[in-house]
Amino acid sequence: MYKILKAGKLAGNIYEMVVEAPRVAKHCLPGQFVIVKMDEVGERIPLTICDYDREAGTITIVFQPIGASTEKFTYLKTGDSFRDFVGPLGRPSELCEEENLEETRKKKILFVAGGVGTAPVYPQVKWLHEHGIDADVIIGAKTKELVILEDKFQAVCGNLYITTDDGSYGRSGMVTKVIEDLVTTEGKTYDHCVAIGPMIMMKFCCLTTKKYNIPTIVSMNPIMVDGTGMCGACRVMVGDEVKFACVDGPEFDGHAIDFDAAMKRQAMYKTEEGRALLKLREGDTHHGGCGNCGGDK
Amino acid sequence: MGDVLKKVPVREQAPKVRAANFDEVCLGYNKEEAMEEAARCINCKNAKCVTGCPVNINIPGFIHEVKEGNFEEAYRIISESSALPAICGRVCPQESQCEGKCIRGIKGEAISIGKLERFVADWARENGIKPTAPAEKNGKKVAVIGSGPSGLTCAGDLAKLGYDVTIFEALHEPGGVLVYGIPEFRLPKLDVVAKEVENVKALGVKIETNVIIGRSITIDELMDEEGFEAVFIGSGAGLPMFMGIPGETAKGVFSANEYLTRNNLMKAFREDYDTPIVRGKKVAVVGGGNVAMDAARTALRLGAEVHIVYRRSEAELPARVEEVHHAKEEGVIFDLLTNPKEILVDENDAVAGMTCIRMELGEPDASGRRRPVEIPGSEFTLDVDTVIMSLGTSPNPLISSTTVGLDTNRRKCIIADEETGKTSKDGVYAGGDAVTGAATVILAMGAGKAAAKGIHEFLSSK
Ligand SMILES: Cc1cc2nc3c(=O)[nH]c(=O)nc-3n(C[C@H](O)[C@H](O)[C@H](O)COP(=O)(O)OP(=O)(O)OC[C@H]3O[C@@H](n4cnc5c(N)ncnc54)[C@H](O)[C@@H]3O)c2cc1C
Ligand SMILES: Cc1cc2nc3c(=O)[nH]c(=O)nc-3n(C[C@H](O)[C@H](O)[C@H](O)COP(=O)(O)OP(=O)(O)OC[C@H]3O[C@@H](n4cnc5c(N)ncnc54)[C@H](O)[C@@H]3O)c2cc1C
Ligand code: SF4
Ligand code: SF4
Ligand code: FES
Numbered sequence: 001m002y003k004i005l006k007a008g009k010l011a012g013n014i015y016e017m018v019v020e021a022p023r024v025a026k027h028c029l030p031g032q033f034v035i036v037k038m039d040e041v042g043e044r045i046p047l048t049i050c051d052y053d054r055e056a057g058t059i060t061i062v063f064q065p066i067g068a069s070t071e072k073f074t075y076l077k078t079g080d081s082f083r084d085f086v087g088p089l090g091r092p093s094e095l096c097e098e099e100n101l102e103e104t105r106k107k108k109i110l111f112v113a114g115g116v117g118t119a120p121v122y123p124q125v126k127w128l129h130e131h132g133i134d135a136d137v138i139i140g141a142k143t144k145e146l147v148i149l150e151d152k153f154q155a156v157c158g159n160l161y162i163t164t165d166d167g168s169y170g171r172s173g174m175v176t177k178v179i180e181d182l183v184t185t186e187g188k189t190y191d192h193c194v195a196i197g198p199m200i201m202m203k204f205c206c207l208t209t210k211k212y213n214i215p216t217i218v219s220m221n222p223i224m225v226d227g228t229g230m231c232g233a234c235r236v237m238v239g240d241e242v243k244f245a246c247v248d249g250p251e252f253d254g255h256a257i258d259f260d261a262a263m264k265r266q267a268m269y270k271t272e273e274g275r276a277l278l279k280l281r282e283g284d285t286h287h288g289g290c291g292n293c294g295g296d297k
Numbered sequence: 298m299g300d301v302l303k304k305v306p307v308r309e310q311a312p313k314v315r316a317a318n319f320d321e322v323c324l325g326y327n328k329e330e331a332m333e334e335a336a337r338c339i340n341c342k343n344a345k346c347v348t349g350c351p352v353n354i355n356i357p358g359f360i361h362e363v364k365e366g367n368f369e370e371a372y373r374i375i376s377e378s379s380a381l382p383a384i385c386g387r388v389c390p391q392e393s394q395c396e397g398k399c400i401r402g403i404k405g406e407a408i409s410i411g412k413l414e415r416f417v418a419d420w421a422r423e424n425g426i427k428p429t430a431p432a433e434k435n436g437k438k439v440a441v442i443g444s445g446p447s448g449l450t451c452a453g454d455l456a457k458l459g460y461d462v463t464i465f466e467a468l469h470e471p472g473g474v475l476v477y478g479i480p481e482f483r484l485p486k487l488d489v490v491a492k493e494v495e496n497v498k499a500l501g502v503k504i505e506t507n508v509i510i511g512r513s514i515t516i517d518e519l520m521d522e523e524g525f526e527a528v529f530i531g532s533g534a535g536l537p538m539f540m541g542i543p544g545e546t547a548k549g550v551f552s553a554n555e556y557l558t559r560n561n562l563m564k565a566f567r568e569d570y571d572t573p574i575v576r577g578k579k580v581a582v583v584g585g586g587n588v589a590m591d592a593a594r595t596a597l598r599l600g601a602e603v604h605i606v607y608r609r610s611e612a613e614l615p616a617r618v619e620e621v622h623h624a625k626e627e628g629v630i631f632d633l634l635t636n637p638k639e640i641l642v643d644e645n646d647a648v649a650g651m652t653c654i655r656m657e658l659g660e661p662d663a664s665g666r667r668r669p670v671e672i673p674g675s676e677f678t679l680d681v682d683t684v685i686m687s688l689g690t691s692p693n694p695l696i697s698s699t700t701v702g703l704d705t706n707r708r709k710c711i712i713a714d715e716e717t718g719k720t721s722k723d724g725v726y727a728g729g730d731a732v733t734g735a736a737t738v739i740l741a742m743g744a745g746k747a748a749a750k751g752i753h754e755f756l757s758s759k
Binding site: 032037083225237247 | 467468469477506507508509512513514535536537539545546548549551552554555558559563564569570571572573575645646693695
């Protein structure tokens with residue numbers, strides 16, 4: 001069992017948990033992820049490592065309930081435990097590997113974070129800061145209440161640009177607009193971009209950075225089962241090659257990714273999961289709507 | 298007494314009934330049936346059956362005890378050579394191993410060695426007979442990577458010799474292919490696999506799940522920082538192969554590993570478990586091995602019409618004869634001498650059919666099997682919405698790529714000595730599918746045994 005030392009809300013419906021997992025905390029690096037299984041009947045759910053404390057042996061995860069499984073996570077409180085918590089999985093971010101440090105120092109780096117994707121960007125920016133590199137960061141959120149980790153970023157990054165879709169805080173508009181403004185009218189140049197967020201955001205970021213020839217890394221979040229390279233559920237097309245995101249990724253060259261195909265694949269279980277969510281919310285009172293029980297006929 | 302030339306028939310669930318549930322197909326012998334079948338064995342002096350068993354179980358010995366009704370003694374005899382009899386009795390390809398060599402098989406049917414072995418193991422379990430931990434520990438720590446049959450066997454043997462053994466398993470449940478690959482209806486998880494794992498634990502073996510060697514910790518760290526004096530790698534051959542044909546990343550195309558893992562390890566077939574699985578209406582399973590049969594029979598039980606698509610003919614099907622027979626009885630359709638060319642997709646990138654081509658058998662190839670060749674112009678479309686690729690697996694490179702000094706061959710298999718399991722790295726041993734590529738449970742067990750002996754010799758001389 002893996003004890004939850006702290007559980008709480010970061011903002012809106014974005015949850016943060018600090019979990020005791022010494023083996024993971026000892027070895028993880030930014031860019032890697034864990035797979036969490038809540039209880040005996042739970043799914044294996046991949047979540048990015050959003051912070052870690054090697055001494056305390058803890059990992060921080062941040063998630064947004066979108067389906068039945070992540071919804072169930074929100075029921076857990078401080079002091080409860082996850083049944084399973086395995087990691088670190090995947091490759092670390094290339095930027096955060098000691099042997100690439102010299103190369104990385106020469107680069108002007110821009111991070112683009114969207115929504116709940118803001119959390120996994122944090123350990124990368126922090127790691128770079130600890131190694132004397134201050135990267136610029138764009139955080140995009142729907143509205144003011146959903147901007148997370150602003151203070152924490154402020155402490156470790158170069159320039160921080162916040163934008164909200166509705167203009168309620170910071171700049172107004174999508175993150176892609178901020179990239180364009182920075183590069184075209186604000187005289188910024190970047191040699192490297194990392195974009196993490198919803199698939200659709202990463203897609204448009206890549207279209208934008210491509211225009212300005214900025215190499216861009218994205219963190220893919222396909223459907224996964226084992227996370228060890230055993231099932232192939234997580235395969236994504238990178239250029240004309242098939243890659244397993246759990247062992248070859250999750251970070252890939254965003255300009256080589258077929259996002260449209262990846263988004264279609266990700267939707268695979270939506271209907272089945274929709275039913276599970278209905279069952280979870282309505283329990284025994286559930287009568288129809290799931291398309292499964294016939295109660296609506 | 299029945300016809301001595303024939304096996305005592307074993308009770309099975311009727312095909313129509315079992316095609317709709319996940320309960321075990323074969324119900325096994327009861328006492329009387331087992332004793333009657335045992336009486337058919339002529340207790341050969343120079344028993345050929347033993348040479349057909351990769352771990353050389355004293356077959357005439359244990360069968361004699363069954364005949365006499367001394368089941369506990371029979372269990373003791375089997376246990377001298379095998380740690381997982383309830384499993385091997387169920388899944389060994391007996392027709393090409395022990396039973397393939399049985400003298401009785403020349404004129405009539407071979408003795409049902411597997412079913413008898415299973416009976417003895419089940420009897421022992423039901424009567425609470427368990428191996429006991431050795432009184433004396435020698436204080437030496439050995440790490441075992443992977444909890445499949447090779448790892449469990451190696452760990453069990455070392456524990457019996459007094460070693461302090463810890464198994465590290467990447468998944469959340471121990472058992473390897475026995476839990477994630479082979480389905481419930483062939484190998485019950487709670488009643489059989491979990492119990493055999495309990496037996497290994499009863500010997501004092503610790504099992505740490507959720508540890509992925511090469512990521513959570515490396516082999517060098519196990520040895521340098523955690524005090525393990527030797528390591529056995531039994532990490533299997535889990536990496537699935539795909540064909541490389543168009544449409545393979547479409548929605549509705551799965552590796553057999555994914556399909557089986559969702560269903561077996563994650564129990565997607567049960568309402569009370571959360572993991573989803575696509576219940577196809579028409580499913581094609583590409584391949585002809587045990588894995589393909591398991592995927593096909595699983596899809597069938599989930600309610601689909603299922604086709605096995607295999608490029609050679611029935612005679613070349615690599616699966617156990619019993620599995621092919623069961624699959625046919627249950628209604629799986631065999632499209633033999635057929636090879637996929639392309640998976641067709643609709644506007645949502647979901648499978649909309651599969652273009653296949655007919656094959657014929659040509660000249661024998663290097664392996665001695667007749668090579669299948671395409672019949673020009675024979676393409677046709679198979680109407681399916683789900684495709685399960687079951688083309689074989691290779692060892693996962695995660696361990697070899699994170700361990701300096703561990704040599705592998707061209708097929709990414711770890712190179713290890715057959716007699717001792719010794720690898721190119723000092724103190725590191727390996728066996729099972731990680732060394733041979735995908736093979737069988739009993740061969741993996743045999744390799745685990747050999748390595749336990751190799752490790753014992755190495756650590757005794759240190
Ligand atoms: C490497 C990686 C890192 C991730 N990091 C985070 C993170 O830090 N925070 C966070 O909130 N989410 C993260 N995700 C996404 C998260 O795993 C999914 O949101 C979650 O699996 C959805 O499950 P659900 O049942 O709640 O939702 P549903 O959308 O109803 O899920 C339906 C089914 O599809 C699968 N599925 C659906 N969407 C995804 C998806 N995007 N990724 C993987 N499986 C999916 C689920 O496993 C489930 O079987 C990450 C995904 C990956 C692969
Ligand atoms: C569907 C299917 C059906 C089969 N049917 C039969 C049959 O009927 N009869 C038969 O004889 N054989 C059958 N086989 C083959 C047989 O199951 C295998 O040959 C056998 O299980 C190999 O044993 P193993 O111990 O080498 O590896 P595995 O059983 O593969 O176990 C390896 C274990 O190591 C773990 N692991 C891998 N990497 C790491 C790591 N880095 N760190 C920690 N743990 C790790 C894995 O998670 C796994 O649990 C079948 C195989 C499959 C897939
Ligand atoms: S272990 Fe397998 S090969 Fe050996 S006797 Fe038992 S069933 Fe036959
Ligand atoms: S070869 Fe057949 S008959 Fe002879 S001992 Fe073995 S099982 Fe019995
Ligand atoms: S999640 Fe199974 S191979 Fe990547």
